[in-house]
Amino acid sequence: MGDAFEAGWLELREPVDSESRARPLERLLYERLRDRTRLAVADLGAGTGSNLRHLAPRLADARGGVQHWTLLDADPVLLADVPGRIRTWARARGYAVVPKDAGLEVTGRAEAPFTLDIASQQSDLSADPLPVGRVDLVTGSALLDLVSREWLQAFAARLRDSGAACLIALSYDGQIAWQPQIAGDDEVMRLVNRHQRGEKTFGQALGPDGGAVAAAELESAGFTVETAQAPWRLGPGDQALQQHLHAGWAAAASEAAPHRAEAIRAWLERRMDLLESGQGQVTVGHLDVLALPPD
Numbered sequence: 001m002g003d004a005f006e007a008g009w010l011e012l013r014e015p016v017d018s019e020s021r022a023r024p025l026e027r028l029l030y031e032r033l034r035d036r037t038r039l040a041v042a043d044l045g046a047g048t049g050s051n052l053r054h055l056a057p058r059l060a061d062a063r064g065g066v067q068h069w070t071l072l073d074a075d076p077v078l079l080a081d082v083p084g085r086i087r088t089w090a091r092a093r094g095y096a097v098v099p100k101d102a103g104l105e106v107t108g109r110a111e112a113p114f115t116l117d118i119a120s121q122q123s124d125l126s127a128d129p130l131p132v133g134r135v136d137l138v139t140g141s142a143l144l145d146l147v148s149r150e151w152l153q154a155f156a157a158r159l160r161d162s163g164a165a166c167l168i169a170l171s172y173d174g175q176i177a178w179q180p181q182i183a184g185d186d187e188v189m190r191l192v193n194r195h196q197r198g199e200k201t202f203g204q205a206l207g208p209d210g211g212a213v214a215a216a217e218l219e220s221a222g223f224t225v226e227t228a229q230a231p232w233r234l235g236p237g238d239q240a241l242q243q244h245l246h247a248g249w250a251a252a253a254s255e256a257a258p259h260r261a262e263a264i265r266a267w268l269e270r271r272m273d274l275l276e277s278g279q280g281q282v283t284v285g286h287l288d289v290l291a292l293p294p295d
């Protein structure tokens with residue numbers, strides 16, 4: 001919930017993120033990019049590369065060809081993890097991996113043969129929202145809750161000038177629904193959302209409004225915008241992710257209202273007990289945003 005993200009947390013959420021993403025928006029994107037045999041992609045706030053691992057093989061299914069990915073993130077520790085994680089992921093799928101320049105080249109076969117040319121670039125996106133040359137697709141995941149309205153306005157203008165399509169997945173939308181419900185749920189959700197709107201690396205964060213404000217700004221900039229819900233639906237089988245998530249929520253809520261720390265600790269204990277006994281389910285709302293430039 002702070003400004004630094006642990007690789008372990010990103011790893012825990014990767015399979016659930018992948019399952020939750022809105023497939024209809026992805027299909028519209030693949031349709032738009034189908035004819036390109038070479039595709040340049042910028043991944044904003046890429047972390048350890050989870051967004052690439054989801055999208056690249058699906059883009060390859062739709063069109064084969066060559067994809068040049070630039071993974072942009074401010075955190076050198078996360079970027080240092082990218083090659084190892086890409087290698088493990090690629091080999092598990094029978095793709096070949098070789099070092100190339102300062103990055104990696106992955107080759108494989110989906111519906112057609114494909115090549116992924118992958119480079120990382122340490123960049124503070126708060127200073128420049130799109131620090132890359134010409135790209136066809138700008139993408140990102142779990143990013144928009146961190147950004148400010150001013151940043152989104154600057155980003156929308158840069159994206160329009162670039163002519164690229166844009167898919168930003170999995171922006172937390174402020175909705176958390178537990179089953180069973182217990183005392184304190186509503187308060188924790190409210191405090192988490194207040195914490196989300198605090199000062200982050202991009203200035204005053206939009207928190208749960210990030211996805212909706214991005215959609216509005218991109219539409220104002222002339223894009224055709226589609227949004228779709230992409231909720232996480234977590235059950236007792238997602239215990240490690242849920243434990244991490246609930247601990248993070250409790251920490252954020254206590255930071256937002258230190259005088260409620262005792263009550264929040266009691267809430268967390270009850271939630272952890274429920275999880276231990278195989279009962280906790282939680283749905284966490286996310287919004288996916290697709291913006292297509294004029295044809």
Ligand SMILES: C[S@@+](CC[C@H](N)C(=O)[O-])C[C@H]1O[C@@H](n2cnc3c(N)ncnc32)[C@H](O)[C@@H]1O
Pocket residue numbers: 003005010044045046047048049050051072073074075078123124125126140141142143146201202
């Ligand atoms: C929730 S993580 C998402 C990572 C990855 N997209 C994923 O889905 O696993 C948010 C990412 O944004 C990056 N980030 C935060 N502020 C940034 C900034 N000002 N410039 C560039 N990256 C930033 C963090 O380092 C982190 O990797």
